[in-house]
Amino acid sequence: MAGPLLLDDADDPRLAPYRAMRERDLVGRQGRFIVEGEVTLRLLFSRGARFRAESVLLAPERWPGLEPFLRGIDRDDALPVYLAGKDVMSAVTGFPIHRGVLAVGLRGGDPEPDALIPPAPAPALILGLVGLTNHDNVGGLFRNAAAFGADAVLLDSACCDPLYRKAIRVSAGAALTVPFARTGSGAALLDLAERHALTPFALTPGGGEALETLQPPARALLLLGTEGPGLPEVVMERARRVRIAMAPGFDSLNVATAGAIALHRLAGDRLART
Amino acid sequence: MAGPLLLDDADDPRLAPYRAMRERDLVGRQGRFIVEGEVTLRLLFSRGARFRAESVLLAPERWPGLEPFLRGIDRDDALPVYLAGKDVMSAVTGFPIHRGVLAVGLRGGDPEPDALIPPAPAPALILGLVGLTNHDNVGGLFRNAAAFGADAVLLDSACCDPLYRKAIRVSAGAALTVPFARTGSGAALLDLAERHALTPFALTPGGGEALETLQPPARALLLLGTEGPGLPEVVMERARRVRIAMAPGFDSLNVATAGAIALHRLAGDRLART
Incomplete structure (x- = not known):
């Protein structure tokens, strides 16, 4: 990964998939889903997990702890990692973000x-x-x-x-x-x-x-x-x-x-x- | 029981134990607790239940269905049953009441x-x-x-x-x-x-x-x-x-x-x- 991108504007279009989480959960997300928290984030990338991540959104203070893990699973520099303060994260998602770890996953096709x-x-x-x-x-x-x-x-x-x-x-x-x-x-x-x-x-x-x-x-x-x-x-x-x-x-x-x-x-x- | 009492004023003192339920849950209720829903109400009065009820609060449309049960368990006319519309119930409790069945229980002493x-x-x-x-x-x-x-x-x-x-x-x-x-x-x-x-x-x-x-x-x-x-x-x-x-x-x-x-x-x- 090239390195994380600090985003400080809640209207940044790269944050669109994280927007209005609760409402979007109700109507579906066109093949995307939201992952919250470090344990779940690690499972999203674990061997055996069937889904790909589209992007990761972290509070800046979570980056140092997660950097080695994220660099390890993204050897071809394909995964965008965004950093945003919890205030920005909360403004985007529409509710208070405490843990500061989110990701967007891609559902992919349904298996038979x-x-x-x-x-x-x-x-x-x-x-x-x-x-x-x-x-x-x-x-x-x-x-x-x-x-x-x-x-x-x-x-x-x-x-x-x-x-x-x-x-x-x-x-x-x-x-x-x-x-x-x-x-x-x-x-x-x-x-x-x-x-x-x-x-x-x-x-x-x-x-x-x-x-x-x-x-x-x-x-x-x-x-x-x-x-x-x-x-x-x-x-x-x-x-x-x-x-x-x-x-x-x-x-x-x-x-x-x-x-x-x-x-x-x-x-x-x-x-x-x- | 003498019959249910219709209360239409959210400030009626007889409704005080039902007031501001969520907040009161956090600070305790001086020996009282709240029971919601018909199944739980019936258990509160079941043989083997250790608690007494102080009062029951029903939406008027719930009274006919529960009358035989409540008359059966209250043979000495000691249990006050209040009826109030769900709008009054919601105003008293501080959140939307859907099922229209509430009761106040008394904790009594803690057993050894x-x-x-x-x-x-x-x-x-x-x-x-x-x-x-x-x-x-x-x-x-x-x-x-x-x-x-x-x-x-x-x-x-x-x-x-x-x-x-x-x-x-x-x-x-x-x-x-x-x-x-x-x-x-x-x-x-x-x-x-x-x-x-x-x-x-x-x-x-x-x-x-x-x-x-x-x-x-x-x-x-x-x-x-x-x-x-x-x-x-x-x-x-x-x-x-x-x-x-x-x-x-x-x-x-x-x-x-x-x-x-x-x-x-x-x-x-x-x-x-x-």
């Missing part, structure tokens, strides 16, 4: 769901989300998918965007590293399971099979729906319905938490036990 | 931690929280404690208040039903464990014992600390350090999620598997 599933007979653990519209839950599930080594997350068309700013943050950056793709409907997830020899599990409080005693298969698809209505019957009837053992009278878990417990179980011997 | 632990040799599962200052995490942990049948939650003095409005909401009301008490320091939790023959487990990514293979004892204390610094060494050195198996390279779980996985494991055969 089939391409993300490890070919049989290799082990595979895929998370399938149906109708999840809460960014905290989707972000949390990406974090859990990363923690338990899921190969990919597949989302039906009703799910919210994992690259929404808050979802990335709650995912602890895992939305940038765990491969994901969209399927059309929930039923398409079951078709994928059939094509790829994945055993589909529908997590539901009324499941006839106990998660605690099932023998995790080498290739599994874990399906999760919303906390209220749950998975649609058309999805559940084609899957093994499993439940998490709970205390009588309070059968209520957050969907990301329930997903973590099920992923942990289904990952089984795949996890590091060092 | 010792009193909440089932006497040996009965089974016991106690959750001990050290330094958790995030209301989402504390609320989520109460929800998980309820789901997995923990007998009580003990919090050191650094933990935030489980009866803060947001913590109650995230707990899905479990903060009103799972018994809890304050201990002074984290070390006091270990003293309690000794006095009550509870096996203390410290959940930590660096734990030498795998959660997946341990045999849950009949009486356990699960200790959780903050995501960053974790549990203090003075606590961990007196406990069995356990870790959750995770994928290499991403050993990061939300503390409430990690707690759910550990509670689910430690509850073992106590959970309904019907």
Whole structure:
């Protein structure tokens, strides 16, 4: 990188992708997304991350700490790094910027769901989300998918965007590293399971099979729906319905938490036990 | 109950405990707390809930649906029920009220931690929280404690208040039903464990014992600390350090999620598997 550029005008056109962040999050960003914070920035550039960065915007006092890292990942001098005071950053983004670390990522093309599933007979653990519209839950599930080594997350068309700013943050950056793709409907997830020899599990409080005693298969698809209505019957009837053992009278878990417990179980011997 | 009272003046003194909710949450409420929403309201009055309500405030259109329930739990006509339009409710509370269901609860005296632990040799599962200052995490942990049948939650003095409005909401009301008490320091939790023959487990990514293979004892204390610094060494050195198996390279779980996985494991055969 040639060196960072100090920008002191909030109207500088190079800062346009950072403008009015909250509003733009709601209407979409033409193939861009926003990354906040140092941990997430480092994940955006980590090996395995699928996205490219368009630019980085730092408060000047963050530059010395991040310079070695940014020079290391940008050996061909292609990444613009802008510096701007937190007052300028806040004026551009429309809300108070505390940590002084932002970047714009480029979504690139959406991968095909089939391409993300490890070919049989290799082990595979895929998370399938149906109708999840809460960014905290989707972000949390990406974090859990990363923690338990899921190969990919597949989302039906009703799910919210994992690259929404808050979802990335709650995912602890895992939305940038765990491969994901969209399927059309929930039923398409079951078709994928059939094509790829994945055993589909529908997590539901009324499941006839106990998660605690099932023998995790080498290739599994874990399906999760919303906390209220749950998975649609058309999805559940084609899957093994499993439940998490709970205390009588309070059968209520957050969907990301329930997903973590099920992923942990289904990952089984795949996890590091060092 | 004599019947609900329609109040149309935001300055009515009977509405004082509902005033300026957000600000009051920050400075405390002299023994009161606020409950929002129908599900939580019902839990406030459920068998096993330890708190009394001082009053209920409903949007008029919520009264018909809740009347049978409220008459059923208030057979001695002691509970004031106020009705006010959502505009009045919003003016009193200081933010937009959508669901139109609020109540003021009375904290009462704090129980002694010792009193909440089932006497040996009965089974016991106690959750001990050290330094958790995030209301989402504390609320989520109460929800998980309820789901997995923990007998009580003990919090050191650094933990935030489980009866803060947001913590109650995230707990899905479990903060009103799972018994809890304050201990002074984290070390006091270990003293309690000794006095009550509870096996203390410290959940930590660096734990030498795998959660997946341990045999849950009949009486356990699960200790959780903050995501960053974790549990203090003075606590961990007196406990069995356990870790959750995770994928290499991403050993990061939300503390409430990690707690759910550990509670689910430690509850073992106590959970309904019907």
